[in-house]
Structure formats: C-alpha cells, structure tokens
Amino acid sequence: MDAFKEGWFTELSPMWEGQAFSMEVTSVLYQGQSKFQDVAVLDTKTYGKALALDGAIQCTEKDEFSYQEMMSFLPLTCHPNPKSVLIIGGGDGGVAREVSKFPTVEKIVQCEIDETVVEVSKKYLPFMAKGFESPKLTLNIGDGFKFMGEHEDEFDVIITDSSDPIGPAESLFGEKYYRLCDKALRPGGIICSQGENMWYHAPIIRSMMDFCKGIFPVVSYAYTCIPTYPGGQIGFLLCSKNEETKFEQPLRTFGEAELENFNLRYYTGEIHKSAFILPRFAVKALTGPVQ
Structure with missing residues (x-):
C-alpha cells in the first residue's frame, strides 16, 4: 500500500x-x-x-487488449492447425478470452498459480475474466513449472502469460522451463512467452533467446505498444519446433469482417508483420555479437 x-x-x-x-x-x-x-x-x-x-x-481496462491479442494471435496464426493450447499464468482470463476466439482451437488448458487472482478478476474484471467461461477451457490451479513437467507431446501452442521474473513467476524465465515446454509440445509446436521490455531488459531477453536457440530451431522476438507497461512496450519471445516457421509471416490472416467478428482492436495481419521489425539498437542487443 x-x-x-x-x-x-x-x-x-x-x-x-x-x-x-x-x-x-x-x-x-x-x-x-x-x-x-x-x-x-x-x-x-x-x-x-x-x-x-x-x-x-x-x-x-483501456489498453489490455493490445497485450492479450498479440500474445494469443502471434503464435496461433503461425501454426498451421492449432487445436490444443496450454496457457501458463494468465489469471485475469484475458489470454483465454482471445485464444477461445481462434477458429481451429478445440481445447484450452490453463494453469494459474494464484487462485485469488482468478477470483478477483472474475468479480472486478469481467471484461477479461469472461475468458474463463469458454467451454473449450479447463482451468487448473497450481504451479506452472510443475504442471509443465507432467505433460508430454500434448499441445500445439503454449502461451506463458506471466508477471516479471521476480516472485512467483521467476521459474518461468529459465532454461529448464523451456526444455519442459519443448517436451510438452507436439511436433511443430510453438511457444509464446511474455518477453519483457527491449529498452530495459535486453540482457535478460538476450540470455533467454540464446538458450532457446539451443532447444528450438526457430527463435524470434516481437513487441506491442501498451502505455501502462514500463516504457510503453512489452515483448514476446516466440519459439517453434518447426524449422520452416517464419514468425513474421502468419500462415493465416483475417479479413475485416473476421477481425470485427472476433472483436480484435489491435491485432491485424499488418500489425503482426510489423511487430517483428525491431529498431537497430534492439537487433544488435538481442542478436548481434555479445559485447
């Protein structure tokens, strides 16, 4: 307080x-x-x-959709046929809300460590928590790291909607967690995780990208603009088990009528492509020679 x-x-x-x-x-x-x-x-x-x-x-309430939509639609549109999705974290229900919109998704499994966040969101943040009402969703309360280790070859897409790497979400930013994700994914599976801010956290992001390149053949970083996050920006770390994945080129795009039907206020095919175009300092910090 x-x-x-x-x-x-x-x-x-x-x-x-x-x-x-x-x-x-x-x-x-x-x-x-x-x-x-x-x-x-x-x-x-x-x-x-x-x-x-x-x-x-x-x-x-004013800007959450930019984060929720991008975290969900960036990976989903890059998978040829995502049917089974795992969400780690996301206790406000926003990512579940967006994932449930995707036409091919049949099953959503979510694991959130803090039941209080879920219950408080249902009461005070129904515009996001309505994601918990999806008939596609099964919600589990528990530790995401432990949950991941109990599942193998099960999910097409894994989305890690975590808080920052301090406190209860710290374990979700380490190499062991991403190796568990790799095992939990089906062939060709994709991961999208909260990827911090390229202005403030380049060393953290670089470390994560480097160890992920030792696990997955394709690793990339995208970002979205959101005024209430530090620096007005938040990133997404994306990894694919399919060496032919080109994250900057979505396999599925939606026309204006579909975007309107899905109530998408930020995500479009053009925004998707532009999200992977990083400023020069970020390209050097995240992918250039280690200084």
Whole structure:
C-alpha cells in the first residue's frame, strides 16, 4: 500500500530503476494478500479498472487488449492447425478470452498459480475474466513449472502469460522451463512467452533467446505498444519446433469482417508483420555479437 499516495498509485520496481509510472485512482476496489503476492484492483481516472500484483501493473481496462491479442494471435496464426493450447499464468482470463476466439482451437488448458487472482478478476474484471467461461477451457490451479513437467507431446501452442521474473513467476524465465515446454509440445509446436521490455531488459531477453536457440530451431522476438507497461512496450519471445516457421509471416490472416467478428482492436495481419521489425539498437542487443 506504499504505492498509494494522495489519490495516486505509483508503480516502483527494481526492474526499471530511476523511474515510475503513476495513475490517478478514484477508488480501491480490492486489496489483499494472497498466498503468493499482494493483489489490488483499482478504479482509475484515465485507464478504467486496473489489476496490480506486488505493486506492478498487470493490465488496465483501456489498453489490455493490445497485450492479450498479440500474445494469443502471434503464435496461433503461425501454426498451421492449432487445436490444443496450454496457457501458463494468465489469471485475469484475458489470454483465454482471445485464444477461445481462434477458429481451429478445440481445447484450452490453463494453469494459474494464484487462485485469488482468478477470483478477483472474475468479480472486478469481467471484461477479461469472461475468458474463463469458454467451454473449450479447463482451468487448473497450481504451479506452472510443475504442471509443465507432467505433460508430454500434448499441445500445439503454449502461451506463458506471466508477471516479471521476480516472485512467483521467476521459474518461468529459465532454461529448464523451456526444455519442459519443448517436451510438452507436439511436433511443430510453438511457444509464446511474455518477453519483457527491449529498452530495459535486453540482457535478460538476450540470455533467454540464446538458450532457446539451443532447444528450438526457430527463435524470434516481437513487441506491442501498451502505455501502462514500463516504457510503453512489452515483448514476446516466440519459439517453434518447426524449422520452416517464419514468425513474421502468419500462415493465416483475417479479413475485416473476421477481425470485427472476433472483436480484435489491435491485432491485424499488418500489425503482426510489423511487430517483428525491431529498431537497430534492439537487433544488435538481442542478436548481434555479445559485447
């Protein structure tokens, strides 16, 4: 609660030192401590309802769709026929909401460690939590790392919608986790994970890309714009077991009528392609010679 001062919520973190992001709060809808973290839901003046975990903004009503849509449709459109999808994390329900829209997806399995996040999201963030209502979805409450180790050759796409690599999500950023993902994927399977910010976290991203290249034949990085995340940007780490995958060229595109029917407000085929075009500094930091 130290983040609340004089009607404002301020996000402070060692992961983005020397800076902060603040939102004017009209009311605190929920604040409590789960088994794993501090959970807060705020009603804000500019961004609508917002979810914060351990003082870090996870999503806001105004801009969440850019993250949820891109995290879901980037991998799904690059797989030739995704039927079975695993979501690790995603306790607000937003990724499940988007994945359930995809025409070929028949089964969605989700594992979220913090039941409190799920229940709070259902009560206060129904615009995202409606993803839990999908008949395609089976929700499991438990540790995603452990869950992954219990499944082999089962999923076409695995999406890791985690918080930052501190606290309960730390294990989801290591090489052991990605090796478990590899085993849990079917031949030709694809992974998409929350990939941090290229402005602040290039060493973390580079390390992850490097060890992933030792596991998967195709590894890439994309990003989306979202004003309430640090730097206004968040990235996605994508890996494929299919050496012919070209992430920047989706296998399936949607016309305007389909985009409207899916209620997609950010993702398009053009946005997909552009998401993989990185500024020169990022290309050098993530794929160039190690400095």
